[in-house]
Amino acid sequence: MTTDQHIALQDLDLFCRHAFLAVGADQATADAATRAMLHGTTFGVDSHGVRLLPHYLKALQGGRLNRSPLLQKVGGFGAVEVLDADNAQGAVGAYHGMDRAVELARQFGLGAVAIRNSSHFGPAGAYSLAAAQAGFIGISFCNSDSFVRLHDGAMRFHGTNPISVAVPVQGGDPWFLDMATSAIPYNRVQLYRSLEVRLPEAVASDAAGVDTTDPNAAEMLAPLGGEFGFKGAALAGVAEIFSAVLTGMKLSFDILPMGGPDFSTPRQMGAFVLALNPEAFLAPENFDAGMRRYLQVLRDSPARQDCRVMAPGDREWEISRIRAEKGVILDPVTAKEFRVLAETLGIAPLA
Amino acid sequence: MTTDQHIALQDLDLFCRHAFLAVGADQATADAATRAMLHGTTFGVDSHGVRLLPHYLKALQGGRLNRSPLLQKVGGFGAVEVLDADNAQGAVGAYHGMDRAVELARQFGLGAVAIRNSSHFGPAGAYSLAAAQAGFIGISFCNSDSFVRLHDGAMRFHGTNPISVAVPVQGGDPWFLDMATSAIPYNRVQLYRSLEVRLPEAVASDAAGVDTTDPNAAEMLAPLGGEFGFKGAALAGVAEIFSAVLTGMKLSFDILPMGGPDFSTPRQMGAFVLALNPEAFLAPENFDAGMRRYLQVLRDSPARQDCRVMAPGDREWEISRIRAEKGVILDPVTAKEFRVLAETLGIAPLA
Numbered sequence: 001m002t003t004d005q006h007i008a009l010q011d012l013d014l015f016c017r018h019a020f021l022a023v024g025a026d027q028a029t030a031d032a033a034t035r036a037m038l039h040g041t042t043f044g045v046d047s048h049g050v051r052l053l054p055h056y057l058k059a060l061q062g063g064r065l066n067r068s069p070l071l072q073k074v075g076g077f078g079a080v081e082v083l084d085a086d087n088a089q090g091a092v093g094a095y096h097g098m099d100r101a102v103e104l105a106r107q108f109g110l111g112a113v114a115i116r117n118s119s120h121f122g123p124a125g126a127y128s129l130a131a132a133q134a135g136f137i138g139i140s141f142c143n144s145d146s147f148v149r150l151h152d153g154a155m156r157f158h159g160t161n162p163i164s165v166a167v168p169v170q171g172g173d174p175w176f177l178d179m180a181t182s183a184i185p186y187n188r189v190q191l192y193r194s195l196e197v198r199l200p201e202a203v204a205s206d207a208a209g210v211d212t213t214d215p216n217a218a219e220m221l222a223p224l225g226g227e228f229g230f231k232g233a234a235l236a237g238v239a240e241i242f243s244a245v246l247t248g249m250k251l252s253f254d255i256l257p258m259g260g261p262d263f264s265t266p267r268q269m270g271a272f273v274l275a276l277n278p279e280a281f282l283a284p285e286n287f288d289a290g291m292r293r294y295l296q297v298l299r300d301s302p303a304r305q306d307c308r309v310m311a312p313g314d315r316e317w318e319i320s321r322i323r324a325e326k327g328v329i330l331d332p333v334t335a336k337e338f339r340v341l342a343e344t345l346g347i348a349p350l351a
Numbered sequence: 352m353t354t355d356q357h358i359a360l361q362d363l364d365l366f367c368r369h370a371f372l373a374v375g376a377d378q379a380t381a382d383a384a385t386r387a388m389l390h391g392t393t394f395g396v397d398s399h400g401v402r403l404l405p406h407y408l409k410a411l412q413g414g415r416l417n418r419s420p421l422l423q424k425v426g427g428f429g430a431v432e433v434l435d436a437d438n439a440q441g442a443v444g445a446y447h448g449m450d451r452a453v454e455l456a457r458q459f460g461l462g463a464v465a466i467r468n469s470s471h472f473g474p475a476g477a478y479s480l481a482a483a484q485a486g487f488i489g490i491s492f493c494n495s496d497s498f499v500r501l502h503d504g505a506m507r508f509h510g511t512n513p514i515s516v517a518v519p520v521q522g523g524d525p526w527f528l529d530m531a532t533s534a535i536p537y538n539r540v541q542l543y544r545s546l547e548v549r550l551p552e553a554v555a556s557d558a559a560g561v562d563t564t565d566p567n568a569a570e571m572l573a574p575l576g577g578e579f580g581f582k583g584a585a586l587a588g589v590a591e592i593f594s595a596v597l598t599g600m601k602l603s604f605d606i607l608p609m610g611g612p613d614f615s616t617p618r619q620m621g622a623f624v625l626a627l628n629p630e631a632f633l634a635p636e637n638f639d640a641g642m643r644r645y646l647q648v649l650r651d652s653p654a655r656q657d658c659r660v661m662a663p664g665d666r667e668w669e670i671s672r673i674r675a676e677k678g679v680i681l682d683p684v685t686a687k688e689f690r691v692l693a694e695t696l697g698i699a700p701l702a
Contacts, residue, residue: 077631079430080460109431110463114632152658165589177585200578209655226577227551234528234663238516245641246632280428281465281597290596297604304560307503312585
């Protein structure tokens, strides 16, 4: 396998499933974890794509993640449920939680699920999109170990705490937002280090919280918003309160680092998902007409010079169609890791 | 009355109520509209404070707003209600909607209310804070007539579409976010025009969508996020979809301008409020402990040089205490308008 070879998404899907089963994860874990990573890889969110496979395998082998989790409803009231994910890989609880939120929304018009004892859940958009594809508005939040300073702060305080919202569109792709509440993703810093490129202004700071454009000096990320970073920090706070406080799980600054060295202790992370049934609010044809007009005016609206106006998700849907047809090229590090995995786990390598 | 005289908040409150009653608004309208404006003035959100009084009176007198609205539940399902505000002043439906959302959250753990046939609702934070003060997490959204371009767009597309979230804190002030999804508020442009000061970079554009720092050339605002303005535009989209699409009301670019000239036609705006009961998710003492630890670590965290770390709302709570004690100084335009109002409406002028 050369590093510039396109690999079909279904081949990646199979490889990941086999790898999970080979380390003793149960079928539900293999299914959910693979599905979430494939969401990332399909939509071009490669930081949360299949490159995470070796990480998850290590956490399953180390005991951080439970290979045979028993998910249980442990609380709730009305249109709210509390789900204990039993230290499952993060996607297991998040997909299950969103399935439950959708069922609650069918019954009550909307429903929320607080997920306890979860872990890194990958791309937040995987779960909101699952709701939208079932005809519901989906919202998902997660916090993560700290990388992002407060607007006026000089400490890694919040995680990149994503917020995702997906909205069904009759006869079209869902409207689809999946954003970190930091100015840039941390992997951008890592990328710029390897490329030896300066960072944009005001997106990262040194250990004292002083802005730096040197990726090697970057110790923390700025919150979204630049001069108005108090807004980004507050949005990170919303994700934090929903995913950590409402679940009774760890705050970002208390979470064990994703990258270890400890791979045996469960990280006690929370996550939060919410679904709304548009039909509880208005007739489906009126909702659909509203979304259609909104998107039509948006896509037909004048662009700034050399720009193209897109709705949230449009770029991702385009990438997904290209990748579904052509496959994807793995980054060299991941490609190499997958070759090693195939050998050590005794599973079929990628073609 | 000189323009630098402090006026007690309760005097402003009374003056506003008398003015509303003097133009024939019913008591419920006078109460809700005054309460929302006093929220703005109390917390230092002066753009949405009592300076809006002459505007609302004009809209009530012109017929845009209904002076005796009959609010009705016109739909809903489970934990969802649809409220027709009968073209009431915006705060009337929004406060009533949040009251209903809190009741639904008492019954179902969470509740959402889509408000139809509303109008400019003033400060979004007024309604989320009302929920938090009742012990619930409150969320409110509204869209408004278009001022803000899309990230790559050259058209006034979204309104400044606020998002507000407030969270109760046992023994302390609620955590409290109320943000426009634009880079800056439009009144900042107006202020800089009068001060003859340049705008910051990348917060406003001319009619072609080209960035400008000249406040006189600014035809539209940029979305929050600068280089990452697609995030701010998407957040504006969330507010738009919830407040306009889910309510079946007008999209921002279809709303009649707030400033007229038409003050007789109802603007058919929607709004959306949501409440969650923390106790549906976990024991109150665990929720309270989580919020306390989150806020304590935040407020004790190291600051950037010459900065001070604050939680969302901290600045506003400080202002509110100062203003509750000392009163406020009205801007000269509003002070003059209030003198004229007292005369034309035959009500007692501010002392």
